[in-house]
Amino acid sequence: MAQGNAPQIDVNQSGGLSEPVSKRKAKRLQNYLSRKKVRRELRKSYKSRRKARQALLLQESSLTEPDSFSTKKVDSKPLSRKALSHVPCMAESPCTTKVVIDCSYDHLMSFKDICKLANQVANCYAFNRRLTIPVQLYVTGLKRPSPPTITGSMPEPSTTRLLDRLRLASCENWDIHLCDEDFSELFDQSSVVYLCAESKHILPDVFTASKADTVSSADVFVIGGLVDHNHHPGYCYQQVTNRGYRTARLPIKESGILVHGRLVLSTLQVFTALSPVIAGTKTWVESLNDTIPPRKRVKPL
Numbered sequence: 203m204a205q206g207n208a209p210q211i212d213v214n215q216s217g218g219l220s221e222p223v224s225k226r227k228a229k230r231l232q233n234y235l236s237r238k239k240v241r242r243e244l245r246k247s248y249k250s251r252r253k254a255r256q257a258l259l260l261q262e263s264s265l266t267e268p269d270s271f272s273t274k275k276v277d278s279k280p281l282s283r284k285a286l287s288h289v290p291c292m293a294e295s296p297c298t299t300k301v302v303i304d305c306s307y308d309h310l311m312s313f314k315d316i317c318k319l320a321n322q323v324a325n326c327y328a329f330n331r332r333l334t335i336p337v338q339l340y341v342t343g344l345k346r347p348s349p350p351t352i353t354g355s356m357p358e359p360s361t362t363r364l365l366d367r368l369r370l371a372s373c374e375n376w377d378i379h380l381c382d383e384d385f386s387e388l389f390d391q392s393s394v395v396y397l398c399a400e401s402k403h404i405l406p407d408v409f410t411a412s413k414a415d416t417v418s419s420a421d422v423f424v425i426g427g428l429v430d431h432n433h434h435p436g437y438c439y440q441q442v443t444n445r446g447y448r449t450a451r452l453p454i455k456e457s458g459i460l461v462h463g464r465l466v467l468s469t470l471q472v473f474t475a476l477s478p479v480i481a482g483t484k485t486w487v488e489s490l491n492d493t494i495p496p497r498k499r500v501k502p503l
Contacts, residue, residue: 292377296335297335302423303424304384304385306384307437311428315429317367319469320364320367322429322468323469324368324373326469330378334483336481339378340388341427342384342388344365395448395450397426397452398426398449400449403448405450424447426469427469435464452475453486458487460499474489474492475494
């Protein structure tokens, strides 16, 4: 056969001679070795550029003012670990206002929506971690009561699906308050303000510590952790009003921002809009413009 008469070439892994192979195999091996060399050079160049970019970000973070640091978009270019070491933790923050993500709606969400909420909670933590004045972030309702056994005894509460997803991201190492209890067990009812788009009350432009104000920085602001794609419209508002809690909404219309449909934002969007205003680093107009995506806004004629 013609294949048996083909000339044989000896090529080893380093390109030398070892055992006889055909010209086609030798050519493939040479192409593989050349591509491998190119990939090695590309990895070196990527690594050097990444180090240069991290060094530049670290230099910028050390030269800029603290207020300007918090106004940058945190999701465009993540800071290096060295740059984050200059950001204060929650215990060192001058802001003592508590912002709570209520995660007691595990039973209303599919597993896919649970994963989406877990990503939003992780992004809330990342956003708060990069603020020069972070708020006191709580995640509550991470355990649900188990049904009674046959003997009538109550077993230990089981973990929610959300907590299981957060543990995959090593949430135990985060600078955040993870609580098994519901927010109603942790804070006085008189201090809780639940944020709902259906509320008639509007959050103030400036959060002061004066108790004479209807809403102050001494209150506890609760965000509903529910991803339902409008399958349960107004559910959070109905639940908290029936329980007698105060409610409020973000001043979206009052800030001159028009959005399509209902004024409902995601858990992450509410937190990224609220926390800089509470910390005093942004106004509502600045914060909402940075938070609400263009696809949700009404384009001017």
